[in-house]
Amino acid sequence: MHDLLKQNQEIWDLFTRKEEYSSKNLDEHGRVLYAQKDLKKAFEPEVSRYLVELGMKIEFPENKTFAVCLTHDVDDIYPPLSHMLLSSAHCLRNLNFQGSAAQFLWKFRGLEHSPYFNLSEIMDLEESFGAKSSFYFIAAEADPIRFRYDIEDIGHHLGEVSDRGWEVGLHGGYYSFDNLEAIKKEKKRLEVVLGKKVLGFRNHYLRFKTPDSWEILADASFRYDSTFGHSNSAGFRNGMCHPFRPYNLKEDREIRILEIPLVIMDVALFAISKSFEEAWECTKKLIDITAKLNGVITLLWHNFVFGCSFRRDWVRLYEKVLQYCSERGAWMTSGEEIYRWWENRS
Template identity: 45%
Template structure:
């Protein structure tokens, strides 16, 4: 953190405690996934990035390429790439009922093609290109026997190298317990780098598992340049009042940690399905109001949309495209985590 902003923020005890997430250091309770959830937080103004607003009013105004006022960090967690056989059979039956020969043929072929339709990376990139956008794809690199092992990353080395060669980022989606195990993080990082054939510097943990400040320390020591796990699973918003990338501060050591956090603002299953369960219009209005606030503060709006929610002709895909169109109209820099991390390397707060 720039000394000037560090001192200003530290002079505001409530904001400083919120920024550092002091209440998360020794919580009485954590949820069943060992996470600190929003419903246990004493800070209730989750939709207001109050720390970023204070910094902005104090003179912190980051700049972005081509005169863009704010940025959007697009991200995808790749939890699944295979559709299960029962699901394939359902779609065959559906196309038979509709007497749609073309759809029937396509679905019949999918029985033999285990990568359809969840291995939809090229389609996602094509959608994003329409809005001048690119994104980060975070892949699991688990081994057989690990919780939620659903694919072998080596089976997809051609796919992930294709993503990289199109100029987008491939990052690591850490397994369930990696967030608290340095050796596990390093093991999964190496496995993904072996498949990709190049260095991996971006990270998000599966199920948004995170422990403050330990996870940041593990990731920094493992050689990651940035993390983008830091958001609540049970509510969208600004977990520590920040809508700007920042260097985390460790209250145990009284030192900044050598990693950038690009805080997560909105996740698909949080806003639409598993937690908040908002209807389409309410969710869209909330997301747009958050984007408007981030734009006012020259911040970064981070969106997590799983590949499983980006299949054709679904409400989730329409929602995603509406967000992209809205941000594009607001003249946002819509890009991946790697680009944001590199661009803001010297402007941390």
């Protein structure tokens, strides 16, 4: 694939994100900031289209024509005070006094009653559409905002996710994205609790540095990453709507990891959309483009969304996506299954 891409310099520069190697235009989290014109271009998977036009053919399991990689970053298991207040206020506006009180009463019943212990409900929803997904858990000790959770305290929840056939991956710590030893430590900590190897990764806050992050993750023995996407928009960051092996321009070689690029994150999607309808049209457009090119579209819906009343529209959109993609005959599955399928293609 790389040899084909090198034949077109513009396509090659886009695929490798050459401009990111020396970009000084970063936000407060060290993430590359793009001009508005570049974000608009990201809605077209130019590199994947180029490869398809040159004859690249993709065959999915069970004769599916495209895939949806469903993922959830488990940022919180216990609602922070700000979430509880927002959910309570939302319930009060709808005269749901019992619901408003419930936002706080769970604490008196015990931590196991937290509304963000909702992994089973999410899996049940996906299972009803014949889908599976990935859950990425935090195993870092430090966080810039607040204490999240100790992974050792929720081992039985990880076991349930894994036993049902969904994926448990690592949600790398905020301060770890450029630190190999820290990522190895987090990976080991999660694997000890889970009782098996972890293959997939996505970093907290989508912190990522091209190409260094890929090199670090490969050295940490991850098989795939799904961090590479936009934190403040949606679309195809390097023009790809297919998994790919990244390329290190500095060392002129392929990197030993698969990238399953992130296309839509709930927070970013609703930040750029003025209404539910606009968010759906944006999502549908990206799904349809991906389907036309027999690609893979990766979605990120945080688990907390399913447990707080002030994000009901976000849940409704996720359900609409599942329904739409099911009707279109998509293969809806986890990052791990996408990775294994991609690696085993003949």
